[in-house]
Amino acid sequence: MTDTGIGASVKRKEDFRFLTGEGRYTDDINRPGQLHAYFVRSPHAHAAVKSVNKADAEAAEGVVAVFTGADMAADNVGSLPCGWVVNDRHGEPHKAPPHFPLVRDKVRYVGDHVAVVIAKTYAAARQAAELVEVDYDELPAVAETGKARDGSAALLHEEAPGNLCYDWVLGDEAEADAAFAKAHHVTRVDLVNNRLIPNAMEPRAAIGEYDMGTDSYTLYSTSQNPHLLKLILCAFVLGLNENKLRVIAPDVGGGFGSKIFCYAEETVCTWAAKKVKAPVKWTAERTESFTSDAHGRDHITHAELAMDENGKFLGMKVDTTANMGAYLSSFSTSVPTYLYATLLAGQYTTPVIFANVKAVFTNTAPVDAYRGAGRPEATYVVERLVEVAAREMGLDPAEIRRRNFIQPDQFPYQTPVALQYDIGDYGASLDKALEMIDYDGFAGRRSASEAKGMLRGIGFSAYIEACGIAPSAVVGSLGAGVGLWESAQVRFNATGSVSVFTGAHSHGQGHETTFSQLVSDTLGVPIENVEIVHGDTGSIPMGMGTYGSRSLAVGGSAISRACDKIIEKSRKIAAHLMEASVDDVEFENGTFRVAGTDKEKSIAEVAFTAYVPHNYPEGVEPGLDETAFYDPLNFTYPSGVHICEVEIDPSTGVTEIVDWVAVDDFGKIINPMVVEGQVHGGIAQGVGQALLENCVYDGDSGQLLTGSYMDYCMPRADDLPSFRVGMTETPCTHNPLGVKGCGEAGAIAAPAATINAITNALGILSMDMPASPEKVWRLANQQKMAAE
Amino acid sequence: MPTVSMTVNGQAVTGEVEGRTLLVQFLREQLSLTGTHVGCDTSQCGACVVHVDGESVKSCSMLALQADGAEVTTIEGLASNGSLHPMQEAFREHHGLQCGFCTPGMVMSAVDLLKKNPNPDEGEIREWLEGNICRCTGYHNIVKAIQSAAASMRG
Numbered sequence: 010m011t012d013t014g015i016g017a018s019v020k021r022k023e024d025f026r027f028l029t030g031e032g033r034y035t036d037d038i039n040r041p042g043q044l045h046a047y048f049v050r051s052p053h054a055h056a057a058v059k060s061v062n063k064a065d066a067e068a069a070e071g072v073v074a075v076f077t078g079a080d081m082a083a084d085n086v087g088s089l090p091c092g093w094v095v096n097d098r099h100g101e102p103h104k105a106p107p108h109f110p111l112v113r114d115k116v117r118y119v120g121d122h123v124a125v126v127i128a129k130t131y132a133a134a135r136q137a138a139e140l141v142e143v144d145y146d147e148l149p150a151v152a153e154t155g156k157a158r159d160g161s162a163a164l165l166h167e168e169a170p171g172n173l174c175y176d177w178v179l180g181d182e183a184e185a186d187a188a189f190a191k192a193h194h195v196t197r198v199d200l201v202n203n204r205l206i207p208n209a210m211e212p213r214a215a216i217g218e219y220d221m222g223t224d225s226y227t228l229y230s231t232s233q234n235p236h237l238l239k240l241i242l243c244a245f246v247l248g249l250n251e252n253k254l255r256v257i258a259p260d261v262g263g264g265f266g267s268k269i270f271c272y273a274e275e276t277v278c279t280w281a282a283k284k285v286k287a288p289v290k291w292t293a294e295r296t297e298s299f300t301s302d303a304h305g306r307d308h309i310t311h312a313e314l315a316m317d318e319n320g321k322f323l324g325m326k327v328d329t330t331a332n333m334g335a336y337l338s339s340f341s342t343s344v345p346t347y348l349y350a351t352l353l354a355g356q357y358t359t360p361v362i363f364a365n366v367k368a369v370f371t372n373t374a375p376v377d378a379y380r381g382a383g384r385p386e387a388t389y390v391v392e393r394l395v396e397v398a399a400r401e402m403g404l405d406p407a408e409i410r411r412r413n414f415i416q417p418d419q420f421p422y423q424t425p426v427a428l429q430y431d432i433g434d435y436g437a438s439l440d441k442a443l444e445m446i447d448y449d450g451f452a453g454r455r456s457a458s459e460a461k462g463m464l465r466g467i468g469f470s471a472y473i474e475a476c477g478i479a480p481s482a483v484v485g486s487l488g489a490g491v492g493l494w495e496s497a498q499v500r501f502n503a504t505g506s507v508s509v510f511t512g513a514h515s516h517g518q519g520h521e522t523t524f525s526q527l528v529s530d531t532l533g534v535p536i537e538n539v540e541i542v543h544g545d546t547g548s549i550p551m552g553m554g555t556y557g558s559r560s561l562a563v564g565g566s567a568i569s570r571a572c573d574k575i576i577e578k579s580r581k582i583a584a585h586l587m588e589a590s591v592d593d594v595e596f597e598n599g600t601f602r603v604a605g606t607d608k609e610k611s612i613a614e615v616a617f618t619a620y621v622p623h624n625y626p627e628g629v630e631p632g633l634d635e636t637a638f639y640d641p642l643n644f645t646y647p648s649g650v651h652i653c654e655v656e657i658d659p660s661t662g663v664t665e666i667v668d669w670v671a672v673d674d675f676g677k678i679i680n681p682m683v684v685e686g687q688v689h690g691g692i693a694q695g696v697g698q699a700l701l702e703n704c705v706y707d708g709d710s711g712q713l714l715t716g717s718y719m720d721y722c723m724p725r726a727d728d729l730p731s732f733r734v735g736m737t738e739t740p741c742t743h744n745p746l747g748v749k750g751c752g753e754a755g756a757i758a759a760p761a762a763t764i765n766a767i768t769n770a771l772g773i774l775s776m777d778m779p780a781s782p783e784k785v786w787r788l789a790n791q792q793k794m795a796a797e
Numbered sequence: 798m799p800t801v802s803m804t805v806n807g808q809a810v811t812g813e814v815e816g817r818t819l820l821v822q823f824l825r826e827q828l829s830l831t832g833t834h835v836g837c838d839t840s841q842c843g844a845c846v847v848h849v850d851g852e853s854v855k856s857c858s859m860l861a862l863q864a865d866g867a868e869v870t871t872i873e874g875l876a877s878n879g880s881l882h883p884m885q886e887a888f889r890e891h892h893g894l895q896c897g898f899c900t901p902g903m904v905m906s907a908v909d910l911l912k913k914n915p916n917p918d919e920g921e922i923r924e925w926l927e928g929n930i931c932r933c934t935g936y937h938n939i940v941k942a943i944q945s946a947a948a949s950m951r952g
Binding site for chain 1: 815817825830831832833834835836837838839841842844871872873875876881885888889890892894895896897898899900901904919920922923924926927929930931932933934935936937938939940
């Protein structure tokens with residue numbers, strides 16, 4: 010290992026610009042002649058739009074245009090599509106009501122898009138928006154997941170009777186019933202996976218631009234996947250040829266899933282740029298982020314686990330209602346199905362699993378993938394069930410897990426819920442985590458806490474995730490509308506530096522460093538001579554973007570394959586230069602050598618020759634520029650054990666996380682520093698869900714009650730501990746790098762570990778997230794009163 | 798429109814602003830100093846922290862006119878002659894940033910902390926950062942970076 014190669018904690022190349030204020034985010038970009046957009050949004054959760062009078066707004070100073078859904082309809086602008094078809098238990102496709110960028114007849118959630126005002130300044134657009142008169146006929150609303158299917162609930166879409174998007178099953182119910190009939194004990198839990206608002210620190214933004222000379226568009230957007238956005242906008246919404254739209258996602262300030270999707274605002278900015286013949290810019294205010302970014306989670310679940318007398322799992326049944334919000338966001342349907350129920354085996358040999366998921370429409374913002382996307386919900390179900398089972402069976406929580414782990418010699422392991430895990434060693438992660446937390450010392454620490462009048466608890470979460478999303482044929486058979494391969498182009502420049510064009514997009518993950526390490530290590534060029542280009546459909550090959558912890562496992566594998574092609578072509582050129590047979594030429598650390606001689610050529614010399622081919626092998630094309638598309642053979646399966654230790658003050662209900670141990674198996678690691686950072690951030694979001702964050706809509710009015718940082722509790726520095734991170738390693742068996750992905754692990758593991766610790770401290774079986782001080786205080790004192 | 802004059806990163810600047818123009822808008826839109834970010838509209842997130850007369854200030858919570866005559870330092874003015882300020886260097890060394898959006902405010906806030914308390918313990922650092930939200934790092938490496946910067950700046 011070199012100090013900049015694979016395995017080294019190389020300091021990040023992107024940091025200098027971010028630390029000096031030279032980052033270039035979408036809102037930092039201003040285009041000549043640019044106008045500003047402000048959206049008129051629905052103040053009602055559900056209402057018919059009887060009329061929109063835009064005359065006063067149009068006449069206001071600085072206003073250039075006001076558009077409504079009727080204007081977009083006149084231009085045949087389509088509906089924002091959902092790209093994943095889920096077939097229900099009868100084989101029927103999910104209900105897909107239209108989702109127009111600006112509404113045409115009804116508003117269906119607070120923040121829904123009614124009109125856009127475009128003006129010379131942002132202030133003018135915002136002020137004039139107040140002058141757009143909308144005549145609403147208010148309708149009853151349903152905002153609560155659990156009430157969406159009540160017979161009396163308001164109906165959102167004629168196309169979806171009973172507000173049901175789909176009723177979907179996985180597994181064999183009769184087999185599950187048979188397993189439960191044999192059970193010595195059945196553990197049952199009722200869980201709410203609370204709704205979250207992603208809250209990347211950079212609000213979404215877009216600049217649409219139209220070039221009359223070439224009849225083409227450019228869209229600057231805060232996107233995690235510019236090519237996907239371009240594809241959706243062109244093929245489904247705006248009806249453009251793809252050569253007529255360039256999407257640029259420059260520096261993007263966090264995504265966590267919320268910037269995967271194709272949104273109304275960027276669609277409107279692109280479309281409107283041609284109408285007003287000027288660039289149109291929109292930047293979300295934070296309140297708009299709260300009301301109209303896709304939200305996450307929002308499940309209600311009843312789950313049961315059947316066990317024999319030794320605590321061996323015999324079967325699991327899970328019944329979940331998942332809230333889709335008012336419309337289907339781009340990949341929403343896949344999240345509570347193929348990214349959720351397929352993970353219900355967890356790390357265990359549970360032989361039979363049956364899951365039923367009902368997805369419902371409500372008068373709330375659309376719900377889609379948020380860090381982990383389905384997998385945190387699955388882990389929460391499995392690890393809460395297992396923890397409660399241990400308590401009911403009188404088993405140690407580590408022991409019940411160990412008894413049920415899939416063993417290292419059982420891989421590849423086919424679960425009963427469709428996935429085939431390639432490799433893992435769950436016991437190794439558990440052992441290391443127990444050692445790091447000093448599990449044997451817990452009883453003593455609990456006594457010491459009790460002596461101070463404090464309650465101490467410990468909680469486990471043994472998670473698994475399916476990452477490296479995803480093998481195209483597999484997801485295609487499950488309803489995905491796209492392939493989930495990734496592309497890479499590796500270009501040697503004539504004087505020896507390397508430009509790498511990747512379809513993956515970095516919005517905090519550090520690709521410019523990690524990918525450079527990979528290329529530097531593989532090609533033997535200094536890391537500072539490698540540049541990573543991403544985020545511009547005008548310069549990168551078609552690529553699928555960053556989500557699902559896929560960038561290294563899929564995008565990195567594509568880079569690795571492209572580097573291999575570079576080396577193979579270079580070998581031919583080097584052989585010619587050294588007058589040797591290709592088979593005799595070896596490559597190591599950037600140098601080609603003829604075996605057994607002192608002849609050598611550096612790869613930089615070869616690259617120069619490729620571009621100045623005066624002395625060149627016959628039949629070989631000039632240039633050194635190779636592209637690879639990598640389609641993974643399987644998902645990757647990162648796993649690990651997180652252990653949380655809490656101390657609760659029963660007089661205030663405040664929970665302090667006093668220790669956190671994360672032991673993760675991400676396979677091979679390119680940059681440990683970056684990986685640990687990803688783990689920290691993931692845990693913080695998971696702890697945020699467990700202790701602080703909660704998106705609340707008023708049940709009757711459908712008003713968003715948590716619409717700002719004053720109401721929605723984001724984790725601050727003093728809410729969180731320092732984390733202790735350890736690693737185990739079983740390299741992924743099916744990609745060239747042996748890597749699995751690390752971006753979502755913390756958010757997947759953390760909620761269950763936290764709640765398991767708190768309920769352990771309180772001596773109860775269950776409680777719902779977030780474990781706010783008020784809730785914890787009530788539970789702590791109920792227990793105390795009951796004891797008295 | 799009223800005229801405002803101030804010194805920003807050592808340069809005298811003058812501009813016409815509306816009464817309602819915020820300091821952050823003046824910096825970003827008129828001076829093109831886009832390193833100072835806007836992450837919320839309720840003055841919680843701290844992405845817009847700059848120094849006004851040596852004190853850390855949320856520039857979304859101050860009118861440009863209120864900064865008339867002031868010495869303002871933004872993230873662009875922290876490094877000198879191409880070499881990073883010890884706080885910037887410590888954030889880089891300890892991976893105290895990921896997406897970079899909260900970073901300018903975080904760094905400016907941390908610099909002010911060390912001016913007031915050159916040797917803060919972990920709890921004091923975490924408490925000080927109450928007004929700066931980061932969604933990426935879980936704060937772990939930010940805290941480490943500030944501790945390290947404190948040690949190096951004490952010498």
